[in-house]
Amino acid sequence: MKHRYNQYSSYIKNKYGQRVQKIPVDAGFTCPNRDGTLSVGGCIYCNNSSFSRRLLSPLTLSEQIKIGIEVAKKKYKVDKFFIYFQSFTNTYACLDYLKEIYQTALAFEGVVGLCIGTRPDCIDKEKLDFLEDLTEKFDITIEYGLESVYDLTLSKINRGHNFQAFENAINLTLNRNIQICTHIILGFPWESSRQWIETAKILSKYPIDFLKVHNLHVVRETKLFEIFQESPFKTLGAEEYLEIIIEFLENLNPQIIIQRLLSDTPIDLLISPRWEIKNSTFLNNLLIEMSKRNTYQGRLYENIPS
Numbered sequence: 388m389k390h391r392y393n394q395y396s397s398y399i400k401n402k403y404g405q406r407v408q409k410i411p412v413d414a415g416f417t418c419p420n421r422d423g424t425l426s427v428g429g430c431i432y433c434n435n436s437s438f439s440r441r442l443l444s445p446l447t448l449s450e451q452i453k454i455g456i457e458v459a460k461k462k463y464k465v466d467k468f469f470i471y472f473q474s475f476t477n478t479y480a481c482l483d484y485l486k487e488i489y490q491t492a493l494a495f496e497g498v499v500g501l502c503i504g505t506r507p508d509c510i511d512k513e514k515l516d517f518l519e520d521l522t523e524k525f526d527i528t529i530e531y532g533l534e535s536v537y538d539l540t541l542s543k544i545n546r547g548h549n550f551q552a553f554e555n556a557i558n559l560t561l562n563r564n565i566q567i568c569t570h571i572i573l574g575f576p577w578e579s580s581r582q583w584i585e586t587a588k589i590l591s592k593y594p595i596d597f598l599k600v601h602n603l604h605v606v607r608e609t610k611l612f613e614i615f616q617e618s619p620f621k622t623l624g625a626e627e628y629l630e631i632i633i634e635f636l637e638n639l640n641p642q643i644i645i646q647r648l649l650s651d652t653p654i655d656l657l658i659s660p661r662w663e664i665k666n667s668t669f670l671n672n673l674l675i676e677m678s679k680r681n682t683y684q685g686r687l688y689e690n691i692p693s
């Protein structure tokens with residue numbers, strides 16, 4: 388039942404023989420979609436309060452890593468770590484600064500790699516050359532936020548880039564031994580379930596190593612919340628999302644490793660949907676249902692050259 392889809396935890400266990408804990412850090416970046424370069428409002432689902440709360444955090448990068456590793460060692464009894472540059476756009480700075488912070492992170496004992504979250508329009512050849520050099524000793528994953536494969540949606544959510552920007556970033560990153568992860572969101576109210584299944588087929592054509600799928604959450608203090616208050620729209624219930632995810636996985640390239648299938652928003656910030664089940668129960672139900680149907684990731688995948 389464990390292998391109904393290509394799970395990241397199994398991949399890591401096979402590769403390292405153990406769990407490798409991600410240590411999320413905030414290295415003080417901002418985002419061109421917030422600092423006025425592209426816009427000041429940001430993506431409509433992006434939470435403003437986490438942005439301003441962050442500015443109150445007094446911890447240096449090294450302090451965050453040190454504390455994160457200590458906590459992970461106690462909680463999970465692990466001794467290998469990825470430092471996860473998660474907050475905002477973690478390649479949005481000059482190369483010298485990036486070198487300094489990435490090397491600071493890699494110098495900690497037990498750190499075996501970096502996961503770097505960014506936008507597809509915030510990468511260039513020089514930065515990738517540097518990351519490629521790091522792959523000689525470390526696992527380097529770059530996470531390109533895409534959120535939708537549809538330009539109409541990218542415009543509606545104020546991403547400030549189109550699908551072509553994603554394709555350009557993938558082409559720049561290819562064949563460098565850097566692993567590629569992407570994020571998408573399923574559930575925008577103007578998209579249809581057919582479009583979400585089509586999303587799986589489109590993503591399957593790209594050399595993506597890892598995928599994070601998020602179900603749309605309406606979160607407090609976002610533009611999306613304002614829209615929702617003015618004119619409430621339907622968000623996906625657990626049963627409906629389960630059906631969508633099964634079909635999504637069936638159509639997805641079986642080689643793509645799944646890092647996430649659900650959003651995880653603090654309950655005090657989450658407006659909708661409010662499920663009655665926990666994410667862990669949902670994931671368990673998903674495996675049970677896929678097993679009952681004797682289906683699996685890639686069952687309907689057709690390898691059609693683009």
Ligand code: SF4
Pocket residue numbers: 418419420421428429430433434474475476506532546
């Ligand atoms: S979601 Fe990411 S790209 Fe969009 S505004 Fe927030 S930090 Fe910037």
